[in-house]
Amino acid sequence: MNFESVIGLEVHVQLNTNTKIFCSCSTNFGDEPNTNVCPVCLGMPGVLPVLNKKVVEYTIKAGLALNCNIQEKSVFARKNYFYPDLPKNYQVSQFELPICFGGYVDIEVDGNKKRIGITRIHMEEDAGKLIHGENLGSPNSSYVDYNRTGTPLIEIVSEPDMRSSEEAKRYLENLKLIIEYTGISDCSMEKGSLRCDANISVRPMGQKEFGTKVEVKNMNSFKNVQKAIDYEIKRQISEIESGNLIIQETRLWDPEKGVTIAMRSKEESHDYRYFPDPDLVPVIISLRDIENIKLTMPDMPDVVRDKLSNVYNLPEYDVEVLSSSKPIYDFFEATATLCNNTKAISNWIQTEILRVMNEKGVGIMDVGITPSQLAELIQLIDSSVISVKIAKDVFDDVIISGKSPKQIVDEKGLTQIADLSLLEAVVKKVIENSPKEVERYKAGETKLIGFFVGQIMKETKGKANPKLVNEILGKLLN
Ligand code: ADP
Ligand code: MG
Ligand code: ZN
Numbered sequence: 001m002n003f004e005s006v007i008g009l010e011v012h013v014q015l016n017t018n019t020k021i022f023c024s025c026s027t028n029f030g031d032e033p034n035t036n037v038c039p040v041c042l043g044m045p046g047v048l049p050v051l052n053k054k055v056v057e058y059t060i061k062a063g064l065a066l067n068c069n070i071q072e073k074s075v076f077a078r079k080n081y082f083y084p085d086l087p088k089n090y091q092v093s094q095f096e097l098p099i100c101f102g103g104y105v106d107i108e109v110d111g112n113k114k115r116i117g118i119t120r121i122h123m124e125e126d127a128g129k130l131i132h133g134e135n136l137g138s139p140n141s142s143y144v145d146y147n148r149t150g151t152p153l154i155e156i157v158s159e160p161d162m163r164s165s166e167e168a169k170r171y172l173e174n175l176k177l178i179i180e181y182t183g184i185s186d187c188s189m190e191k192g193s194l195r196c197d198a199n200i201s202v203r204p205m206g207q208k209e210f211g212t213k214v215e216v217k218n219m220n221s222f223k224n225v226q227k228a229i230d231y232e233i234k235r236q237i238s239e240i241e242s243g244n245l246i247i248q249e250t251r252l253w254d255p256e257k258g259v260t261i262a263m264r265s266k267e268e269s270h271d272y273r274y275f276p277d278p279d280l281v282p283v284i285i286s287l288r289d290i291e292n293i294k295l296t297m298p299d300m301p302d303v304v305r306d307k308l309s310n311v312y313n314l315p316e317y318d319v320e321v322l323s324s325s326k327p328i329y330d331f332f333e334a335t336a337t338l339c340n341n342t343k344a345i346s347n348w349i350q351t352e353i354l355r356v357m358n359e360k361g362v363g364i365m366d367v368g369i370t371p372s373q374l375a376e377l378i379q380l381i382d383s384s385v386i387s388v389k390i391a392k393d394v395f396d397d398v399i400i401s402g403k404s405p406k407q408i409v410d411e412k413g414l415t416q417i418a419d420l421s422l423l424e425a426v427v428k429k430v431i432e433n434s435p436k437e438v439e440r441y442k443a444g445e446t447k448l449i450g451f452f453v454g455q456i457m458k459e460t461k462g463k464a465n466p467k468l469v470n471e472i473l474g475k476l477l478n
Pocket of ligand 2: 010
């Protein structure tokens with residue numbers, strides 16, 4: 001029997017506001033445990049939450065970027081459960097009336113375009129973090145850090161529209177890129193600011209009803225999401241083929257063993273006893289609010305791609321590389337406002353800058369060269385002050401010393417020699433010193449031209465203007 005898989009994804013995105021969703025505690029990552037806490041986020045009795053306006057604004061941005069309807073009225077609800085990382089014993093979330101409904105993300109797999117529906121986006125608070133003692137040398141205890149408690153999250157729930165792990169991966173990639181472009185989150189799976197749960201079921205080809213779904217958690221990279229989905233599809237098919245029923249449950253992905261493991265039977269929403277939070281008034285959003293937020297929206301990836309190709313006249317490959325990350329595009333654009341040789345900017349980003357990013361394991365903003373320094377460097381080449389070869393050394397120097405390209409060129413006397421009589425003298429000297437090579441050259445060994453250029457560059461410490469050198473050499477040798 002042939003089976004078809006059905007996949008829906010729930011993605012949690014941590015918003016990068018400075019403070020938490022219902023109090024003014026800092027959301028800073030990596031601080032000493034339990035230093036960013038107050039009576040509100042510790043769930044003390046009698047305290048009142050106050051909604052952070054930025055959270056609403058950021059969620060609307062996500063909703064607009066993902067083509068959702070923004071609801072005029074949305075309501076916070078309490079999701080009740082007990083766990084040590086949740087001091088109130090309920091999580092404030094949204095249930096019946098979330099802030100956004102009905103969006104989509106377009107994907108392309110093997111040349112086929114497909115639209116993946118988004119059911120809803122809602123706002124909620126994050127829980128704290130449990131740290132188990134094995135990692136701290138006390139295997140019998142567990143610790144809890146409430147710094148993360150109350151950090152704002154949005155949950156983006158997709159329709160069960162995906163039919164393969166490849167489609168799921170593309171959906172995630174596009175979703176992440178779009179959110180990254182809105183600037184509301186750093187979307188780092190490693191830091192846990194983007195988390196994905198996958199719902200997976202299979203059904204016989206041609207069957208209309210969905211099969212029973214299993215939810216898989218604990219995947220910390222897109223690769224693992226894809227692997228977990230593939231594993232789960234195979235497992236479910238083999239269960240069905242051996243005559244077993246699929247149980248609706250939550251499973252954990254074990255990246256080391258490459259398997260999913262049953263964790264608990266799936267809870268139903270009624271298990272959570274959802275009810276509207278009486279401490280928080282409904283969120284009312286006017287059309288004017290939405291219009292104002294639209295004005296602050298940066299360009300989304302499709303608009304950026306269009307700009308790169310039609311305004312900056314870059315080839316398709318460059319467009320893909322530069323639009324693949326918001327910080328890279330921002331860096332490109334900032335440089336392009338200072339220098340109109342956009343192809344050169346693109347080349348420098350794709351070669352030297354990406355190389356340093358990989359070597360140092362840093363983002364483009366931490367490479368050590370600013371857009372204005374790169375623009376200056378390119379202008380030095382374009383105005384024939386230095387050669388491309390020297391420019392690469394200057395680039396490395398900028399990164400080490402932090403000095404501007406001009407300053408480095410001045411201090412080290414790297415200005416290209418474009419003085420005709422000076423260059424002619426050097427060329428003459430090289431020719432005089434290499435009689436054998438001149439003979440061979442004249443006998444037809446024209447590739448020796450490279451030897452002469454090399455000698456001239458050696459004499460001038462790489463500063464001779466290559467175009468002039470070639471002209472003079474040609475003239476004098478022939
Ligand atoms: P629950 O109430 O169990 O959380 P939801 O209806 O909210 O279920 O759906 C959660 C996620 O599971 C959504 O992303 C949805 O697209 C997906 N989903 C729902 N039914 C199925 C199914 N039969 N197979 C795969 N995914 C599904
Ligand atoms: Mg759900
Ligand atoms: Zn607090």
